[in-house]
Amino acid sequence: xxxxxxxxxxxxxxxxxxxxxxxxxxxxxxxxxxxxxxxxxxxxxxxxxxxxxxxxxxxxxxxxxxxxxxxxxxxxxxxxxxxxxxxxxxxxxxxxxxxxxxxxxxxxxxxxxxxxxxxxxxxxxxxxxxxxxxxxxxxxxxxxxxxxxxxxxxxxxxxxxxxxxxxxxxxxxxxxxxxxxxxxxxxxxxxxxxxxxxxxxxxxxxxxxxxxxxxxxxxxxxxxxxxxxxxxxxxxxxxxxxxxxxxxx
Numbered sequence: 096x097x098x099x100x101x102x103x104x105x106x107x108x109x110x111x112x113x114x115x116x117x118x119x120x121x122x123x124x125x126x127x128x129x130x131x132x133x134x135x136x137x138x139x140x141x142x143x144x145x146x147x148x149x150x151x152x153x154x155x156x157x158x159x160x161x162x163x164x165x166x167x168x169x170x171x172x173x174x175x176x177x178x179x180x181x182x183x184x185x186x187x188x189x190x191x192x193x194x195x196x197x198x199x200x201x202x203x204x205x206x207x208x209x210x211x212x213x214x215x216x217x218x219x220x221x222x223x224x225x226x227x228x229x230x231x232x233x234x235x236x237x238x239x240x241x242x243x244x245x246x247x248x249x250x251x252x253x254x255x256x257x258x259x260x261x262x263x264x265x266x267x268x269x270x271x272x273x274x275x276x277x278x279x280x281x282x283x284x285x286x287x288x289x290x291x292x293x294x295x296x297x298x299x300x301x302x303x304x305x306x307x308x309x310x311x312x313x314x315x316x317x318x319x320x321x322x323x324x325x326x327x328x329x330x331x332x333x334x335x336x337x338x339x340x341x342x343x344x
Contacts, residue, residue: 104150105328108233111139112322115229119318129222136225143232147193155185192236192342199239200231219312226317234324237340238331242324249320250313 118132159181162168172181207224211217227246231239324331331337 104146105325107146108143109322109325111143112233112318112325115139116318116322119315123315129220133222133225136222136229140225140229140232143229144197147196147232147235151189151193154189158185158189188343195342196232196236196239199236200228203231203243204228220314223312223314223317226314230317230321230324233321234328236342237337238324238328240340241331241334241337242320245320245324246313246316249316253316 115132115135118135119129122129122132159172162172162181170176172178204224204227207219207227211219211224230242234242
């Protein structure tokens with residue numbers, strides 16, 4: 096059991112992420128509401144949580160029997176040494192990083208929820224807090240730091256490209272209008288701007304063509320980035336920055 100969890104856990108997480116990617120892609124293509132993705136997400140978060148706990152307990156038991164069978168390390172166990180020493184060692188090496196991961200996932204989950212409520216559900220879809228928490232639990236601490244940095248970088252890059260494309264489209268559409276049409280359009284734009292600033296939804300970024308809110312979310316970045324970090328887990332774990340944030344060496 097010990098070697099199975101150690102060697103196959105990362106592969107299990109990769110398969111779970113791929114499965115969710117397929118579900119998300121299917122729902123996007125069929126343009127259905129994402130109830131199925133959200134349902135699987137909640138189930139998989141529980142599965143990942145249980146697997147992480149099992150791995151930590153498995154490592155603890157393996158360490159106990161390894162110490163007990165060794166002529167030197169057996170003196171670190173009762174009756175020669177208090178059990179508190181072994182429990183403290185096991186918590187630091189096998190449970191502390193997991194505890195940090197769980198707390199960090201909860202922090203991100205409730206931060207996204209609160210942020211979205213404050214800005215009237217503008218930035219995130221209902222699935223995204225669960226996607227973020229699932230990704231953090233699968234990649235673990237401290238790789239989840241790289242995971243979130245990657246998400247934010249791609250999100251900023253995508254939004255920059257989106258606004259640039261919308262701006263160019265507006266300029267091109269205006270260049271084909273007559274002076275009368277431009278003047279009329281500018282007057283309408285000024286009136287729309289006054290109304291928009293008075294409206295409750297004025298904070299939301301809008302399309303210059305339709306004047307409708309643009310949904311700026313990271314919905315399609317969470318799972319691919321989690322998959323990428325899981326695939327590059329061995330490489331990322333050796334980075335100096337990641338080594339600095341590790342609980343134990």
